[in-house]
Amino acid sequence: MANVTLRSVRKTYPGGFEAIKGVDVDVGDGQFCVLVGPSGCGKSTLLRMVAGLETVTGGEIDIGGRIVNGVEPADRDIAMVFQNYALYPHMSVYNNMAYGLRNRGMAEAEIRTRVDEAARILELTSMLERKPRQLSGGQRQRVAMGRAIVRQPKVFLFDEPLSNLDAKLRIAMRVEIRKLQRRLNTTSIYVTHDQLEAMTLADILVVMNGGQVEQVGNPLDIYEKPATTFVASFIGAPPMNLMSTRPEEIRSQLAGSNAADAGIVGIRPEDFVITDETPAGGVALPLTVEAIERVGAETFVYGSREQEDQRVAATPGELPPGEVIVRIPGTQAPAIGARIRVAAVRAKLHLFSDDGRTRLNG
Amino acid sequence: MVEEEGFRRYIAHVILWIGIAIVAFPVYLAFVASTQDNAVIANGQMSLLPGGHFFQTYYQTIFVGTSGSTREPVGNMMLNSLVMALLIALGKIAISIISAYAIVYFRFPFRMSIFWLIFITLMLPVEVRIYPTYKIVADLHMLDSYAGLSLPLIASATATLLFRQFFMTVPDELLEASRIDGAGPFRFFWDTLLPLSRTNMAALFVILFILGWNQYLWPLLITTRDDMQTIQIGIRKMITTTDALTEWPIVMATAVLAMLPPVFVVVVMQKLFVRGLVETEK
Numbered sequence: 001m002a003n004v005t006l007r008s009v010r011k012t013y014p015g016g017f018e019a020i021k022g023v024d025v026d027v028g029d030g031q032f033c034v035l036v037g038p039s040g041c042g043k044s045t046l047l048r049m050v051a052g053l054e055t056v057t058g059g060e061i062d063i064g065g066r067i068v069n070g071v072e073p074a075d076r077d078i079a080m081v082f083q084n085y086a087l088y089p090h091m092s093v094y095n096n097m098a099y100g101l102r103n104r105g106m107a108e109a110e111i112r113t114r115v116d117e118a119a120r121i122l123e124l125t126s127m128l129e130r131k132p133r134q135l136s137g138g139q140r141q142r143v144a145m146g147r148a149i150v151r152q153p154k155v156f157l158f159d160e161p162l163s164n165l166d167a168k169l170r171i172a173m174r175v176e177i178r179k180l181q182r183r184l185n186t187t188s189i190y191v192t193h194d195q196l197e198a199m200t201l202a203d204i205l206v207v208m209n210g211g212q213v214e215q216v217g218n219p220l221d222i223y224e225k226p227a228t229t230f231v232a233s234f235i236g237a238p239p240m241n242l243m244s245t246r247p248e249e250i251r252s253q254l255a256g257s258n259a260a261d262a263g264i265v266g267i268r269p270e271d272f273v274i275t276d277e278t279p280a281g282g283v284a285l286p287l288t289v290e291a292i293e294r295v296g297a298e299t300f301v302y303g304s305r306e307q308e309d310q311r312v313a314a315t316p317g318e319l320p321p322g323e324v325i326v327r328i329p330g331t332q333a334p335a336i337g338a339r340i341r342v343a344a345v346r347a348k349l350h351l352f353s354d355d356g357r358t359r360l361n362g
Numbered sequence: 363m364v365e366e367e368g369f370r371r372y373i374a375h376v377i378l379w380i381g382i383a384i385v386a387f388p389v390y391l392a393f394v395a396s397t398q399d400n401a402v403i404a405n406g407q408m409s410l411l412p413g414g415h416f417f418q419t420y421y422q423t424i425f426v427g428t429s430g431s432t433r434e435p436v437g438n439m440m441l442n443s444l445v446m447a448l449l450i451a452l453g454k455i456a457i458s459i460i461s462a463y464a465i466v467y468f469r470f471p472f473r474m475s476i477f478w479l480i481f482i483t484l485m486l487p488v489e490v491r492i493y494p495t496y497k498i499v500a501d502l503h504m505l506d507s508y509a510g511l512s513l514p515l516i517a518s519a520t521a522t523l524l525f526r527q528f529f530m531t532v533p534d535e536l537l538e539a540s541r542i543d544g545a546g547p548f549r550f551f552w553d554t555l556l557p558l559s560r561t562n563m564a565a566l567f568v569i570l571f572i573l574g575w576n577q578y579l580w581p582l583l584i585t586t587r588d589d590m591q592t593i594q595i596g597i598r599k600m601i602t603t604t605d606a607l608t609e610w611p612i613v614m615a616t617a618v619l620a621m622l623p624p625v626f627v628v629v630v631m632q633k634l635f636v637r638g639l640v641e642t643e644k
Contacts, residue, residue, distance in 0.1 A: 050455050051538075053541065073542045074541060074545075080538075086535035086538065088553075103543055103549065179622045236625055346363055
């Protein structure tokens, strides 16, 4: 049981590349923290620094009240689950789980108790004598989890543990990981690029971009009040529509409110409705339907605006300027090429400064 | 495999059988000769069927040796060859797996220079550096010794390169998982890397054992005493006689005996050997 605290942690590679540019995160005891961001944002590097697999250039990493900057991975009291599981191919499932305990000089009887217990929890009991190559992807994943839990560490570290699994198994394992973590109540840090995984697993969500933290908080708070346009477009699928307020079309609708100062206005696809009315203080847009996606419960409408947007798409995952996504109930489906009018109410607008770095409404 | 229709398969088999005959016939002939009486061979009336001197010839070959030329029991020569081949094969594997481990997994100054230094020794086989190597071995008083026979042949760039290539395919996460599991560099090497290299080592052992067994030039140079000579040298010496008839049955028996250990090694290690060469799953 332990807190994990990162204080202005930095990482600069010998070549001068700054992978982590000062990160502060505080993960409480027993909490599940998810680091999420696009590839190359430094989330895996940060996790590996907590694990002790990467050196720390600056700042402090504190696990359970002990600063571990110079401590060997084995002595940090952590356990890690790797993306490719990193099981020892020549060892049986039992020995894979027992190896770390043996290296610590634990008595064989105690090892057996712990491995049997972990195998029971993870439903691996009948497979203890098999080699990793005789197991399916999901089973290997569970062995990797087993190897972590037999250690009874202070902290679990997960490095994209589900990305090698197929979609269905990924969802099942996601739920299993969450249940397991709640049951063991062990502080966990989990890295993923999948925002859905991030939203569903996290107690604390850390959104990272370019080696920096964009926003930290409860996943729903982040969803409802993204602090920057990066977070706004990264969290949520399909992404939030971000539009410049400069074109007359939008500027005139926002005039006379505090929203007039905003450089960028964001509206989530589900906050639009197809209507001919213009809500007071809200935004209404005429669109030409370019494409629709019917997925059953809902329909996604991809529309293009009449007027060109002057914003340049700034971050990965963001929509191209001028394109708008609208989510409507699955029972509706406008024809392609149709001209529709969509609107969002004032309370659903997300207002950002011109550079997208500051949120203007509370 | 593509299924061929009857006639073409028949042709293929005929070609294969011809190939086998070309390879196997001289071996068979050597065996037949080793079971005949020397006088019969000498006057050119050797039968193509085995004669009746099998036990007598092989007993004499292994335990007594020729009565004219070398007079050294071939059993002893085989022991020398075996010790030399084993020392070379095991020594090369041991040295090169350690050096490959250092080069792949440790960051030390001049790492790449050292790698290239090892690499360029490929251009310096024993034949090229024979005089200086002989001088060194002689100065170290290692002539006529197993150390002198094997040590100069142990340093091996090929095996180091092979292990290096293999280590580079081992996922880094295995090392990291070991570190988190509390295994230091030695334990990682011993508990993880060595077991994973098992098939590679077996394949190398087969190749290197045969290489060592077949050494001719080097043993010829540095062994002078008859009791230190290897079987390859022994055969050569047996044939040369000054004023007596070459004892062909014994020479042929020695040749047959010289073939057995490599064949044995290949047959025993074949499964591991093939897996070592083709296996991709880590």
